[in-house]
Amino acid sequence: MNRASSPTETGIGARLRHIRKAQGLTLEQLAKRSGLDKSFLSRLEREAAAASVASLLKVCAALGIQPGVLFEAPKTRLVRKDEAVAAHFGGVGVQDHILSRGLDGEVMVLRTEIAPGGHGGEEPYRFPANTDFITVLKGQLTVWVAEEEYRLGPGDSLTFSGRDPHTWRNPGPTPTVVIWVLCPAP
The missing domain is CATH 1.10.260.40 (lambda repressor-like DNA-binding domains)
Known part of the structure; x- marks a missing residue:
């Protein structure tokens, strides 16, 4: 490729x-x-x-x-916007791009574009990462972590254990763009 x-x-x-x-x-x-x-x-x-x-x-x-x-990780630490590896970690109405991956797999950064109504699945999931960090660049995102609901807008961030059951949804009428940081990388 x-x-x-x-x-x-x-x-x-x-x-x-x-x-x-x-x-x-x-x-x-x-x-x-x-x-x-x-x-x-x-x-x-x-x-x-x-x-x-x-x-x-x-x-x-x-x-x-x-x-x-x-997923293939970029070979260098520099990843230009048009060179980000497209991936699909699951979900509906979602497009993920791998922006960075630490050389030893210690961190994975994703830019995720979520269509209106797009979501991570109806069933909460646990991701094999100690820490998940998400920040909303554009749009809205509702995140459920261990039965708590968080409503995020542009500039809002949330940090939680990826091992806690969680899922998310774009409740808005426009696309949402978020950055995920997973540590250590799965």
Whole structure:
């Protein structure tokens, strides 16, 4: 993939299939480990279905991998706007771009664009990061962390443990743009 000319979305389905096969697992075995439907996993591997954040985390846990393994990290610390790696960590109406990743995986920074009504999934999820930090650049975001609701607007920030069950939604009529910082990087 040529990252210098355009931000190309990573093929997480193909990467999941490669990791599953390298571990000698069948789709049926992965379905049992993850608690997800075999046909859904097949569609996910073929890029014919999108995973919620919670579903993607279940698959990664079942494979014994961190979600960050599924995405290429930039080779340098400088990431120009048009060179940010597009990724999809799950959710509906969401486009993630990996802006930076520490050389040793100690931090991951994402710019996420969320369409009106876009969300991280109906089911709260836990992310394998000790600390999540989010700041809203544009729009509105409602975040639920361990049964607490936070309404964020431009310039607002929230820090919490990624290990606490959480999810989020753009409640507004316009797109929302946020920056996520995950430490250590998953």
